Amino acid sequence: MGQGRTAPPMRLLPLFLTLIALGCSHAASPAPTSSQRGAEELRALLAELIAVDTSNPPGNETAAAQVAARWLREAGIEAEIIEPAPGRGNLLARLKGSGKERPLLVLAHLDTVPVKREEWATDPWQLTERAGFLYGRGVQDNKGMAAASVLALRRLGREGVKLSRDIILYLGADEEVGAGHGLEWMLANRPALREAELALNEGGLTELDADRRRVRFVALQAAERVSRNVVLKATGPGGHSSAPPAAPNPLVRVSAAVARIGALTFPARLTPAARLHLQGRAPLTPGELGEALRRIAASPDAPPQDAVDTVARLDPALAAVMRSTCVPTVFQAGTRPNVIPATAEATINCRLLPDEDAKALHARLVAAVADPSIQVEMNTSPPDSPMSPVGDNAMFRAARAAAARVWPGVPVIPRQSTGTTESSLLRRAGIHAYGIDLFALTPEDARTAHAPNERIPVTSLQPGAEFVYLLLRELAR
Numbered sequence: 484m485g486q487g488r489t490a491p492p493m494r495l496l497p498l499f500l501t502l503i504a505l506g507c508s509h510a511a512s513p514a515p516t517s518s519q520r521g522a523e524e525l526r527a528l529l530a531e532l533i534a535v536d537t538s539n540p541p542g543n544e545t546a547a548a549q550v551a552a553r554w555l556r557e558a559g560i561e562a563e564i565i566e567p568a569p570g571r572g573n574l575l576a577r578l579k580g581s582g583k584e585r586p587l588l589v590l591a592h593l594d595t596v597p598v599k600r601e602e603w604a605t606d607p608w609q610l611t612e613r614a615g616f617l618y619g620r621g622v623q624d625n626k627g628m629a630a631a632s633v634l635a636l637r638r639l640g641r642e643g644v645k646l647s648r649d650i651i652l653y654l655g656a657d658e659e660v661g662a663g664h665g666l667e668w669m670l671a672n673r674p675a676l677r678e679a680e681l682a683l684n685e686g687g688l689t690e691l692d693a694d695r696r697r698v699r700f701v702a703l704q705a706a707e708r709v710s711r712n713v714v715l716k717a718t719g720p721g722g723h724s725s726a727p728p729a730a731p732n733p734l735v736r737v738s739a740a741v742a743r744i745g746a747l748t749f750p751a752r753l754t755p756a757a758r759l760h761l762q763g764r765a766p767l768t769p770g771e772l773g774e775a776l777r778r779i780a781a782s783p784d785a786p787p788q789d790a791v792d793t794v795a796r797l798d799p800a801l802a803a804v805m806r807s808t809c810v811p812t813v814f815q816a817g818t819r820p821n822v823i824p825a826t827a828e829a830t831i832n833c834r835l836l837p838d839e840d841a842k843a844l845h846a847r848l849v850a851a852v853a854d855p856s857i858q859v860e861m862n863t864s865p866p867d868s869p870m871s872p873v874g875d876n877a878m879f880r881a882a883r884a885a886a887a888r889v890w891p892g893v894p895v896i897p898r899q900s901t902g903t904t905e906s907s908l909l910r911r912a913g914i915h916a917y918g919i920d921l922f923a924l925t926p927e928d929a930r931t932a933h934a935p936n937e938r939i940p941v942t943s944l945q946p947g948a949e950f951v952y953l954l955l956r957e958l959a960r
């Protein structure tokens with residue numbers, strides 16, 4: 484396959500057919516509208532970014548940053564590439580405003596997770612159109628946003644829009660691994676980044692109905708849960724399996740503890756972002772799930788347990804927004820079939836609500852383990868994940884204004900993500916960060932991020948570019 488440009492874009496097809504019908508083989512082609520040009524440019528830049536393999540490790544982001552820098556410089560926008568380590572390029576560019584307000588920081592990351600080539604139906608490093616989708620590693624996560632942000636800056640610059648604040652574009656390295664070559668390094672070494680008041684990052688959710696007819700909601704990530712690993716450790720004398728000692732061996736003890744922790748659930752509780760999210764989702768959700776969401780969102784205190792159980796059964800990801808979770812993920816014990824292990828260790832990955840009491844959660848785990856011979860190791864310092872303000876503020880007003888133009892009538896609501904993003908670093912630096920998802924995706928599309936055959940619907944491309952442009956323009960009015 485070529486670059487996904489084998490057929491004229493759907494939008495241009497009626498015009499194309501009309502010209503053929505009129506026999507206008509010499510008709511002058513009409514000037515493209517700016518949104519048509521935007522969609523073509525987005526596809527071209529996205530194809531160039533995807534063609535650079537930035538699988539992390541090793542990353543090799545500089546080559547992709549150079550592509551973005553060229554597109555910016557062509558439009559007269561200075562771009563600097565900073566390498567904390569060879570090949571690990573981070574791009575910074577700035578569109579100047581009047582300075583009336585503190586800057587807006589727009590972020591996207593250029594590295595991707597690696598691929599297993601044999602699991603892909605297309606070349607992961609060639610943007611490919613097939614049956615209404617664009618495929619390529621990073622098309623969602625996160626080169627689509629990188630490309631749309633570059634083009635939004637170019638368009639704002641070209642149109643000479645007067646800005647009340649600087650817009651700083653940061654295209655980062657090393658988001659997927661976090662080995663110190665990306666945002667954390669840049670925040671420490673480029674203090675100008677910390678001057679930003681607001682930031683736009685990945686992590687939102689713009690959900691397309693399963694039948695792909697309409698966008699259900701636009702959710703801006705304003706808070707996220709915190710990942711903490713808990714390690715259970717037991718030791719014993721070991722020995723030959725043919726003559727077991729009286730005391731149960733470490734493997735048996737840790738296994739029993741893992742089973743008890745696996746059966747634990749933590750109480751449901753709504754942070755402000757989670758409450759507004761469920762309130763927004765309830766009227767859009769039919770049936771039993773919608774009814775459960777309505778009851779949870781309406782309860783001022785602890786949500787009704789039967790409603791929480793219903794959500795956990797019908798939409799586990801939504802249930803995880805309402806409480807901390809602890810999931811056993813790794814077990815290590817034993818070397819040979821006939822040797823009783825002297826040590827056994829299990830790792831439990833906990834995801835804490837952003838305002839969770841980590842000490843209390845640890846105490847709950849210790850009580851569940853109910854075996855003083857097992858160590859339960861965990862970092863019990865308070866979660867360092869501030870939440871960005873939600874409600875009627877500049878970010879939500881701007882997002883509502885932009886969404887009203889692109890997806891008329893679609894609600895804009897906050898979201899607390901179950902996973903983590905680099906926005907926690909920004910929030911710790913005092914910047915109000917929000918996650919967007921510029922491309923409308925069905926849950927099935929969204930699951931292809933980090934998976935084989937990563938894709939976006941072709942029809943989501945142009946509205947996504949328009950949304951980013953309008954949102955930046957609104958925020959810097």
Ligand SMILES: [Zn+2]
Nearest residue numbers: 596624659933
């Ligand atoms: Zn990712």
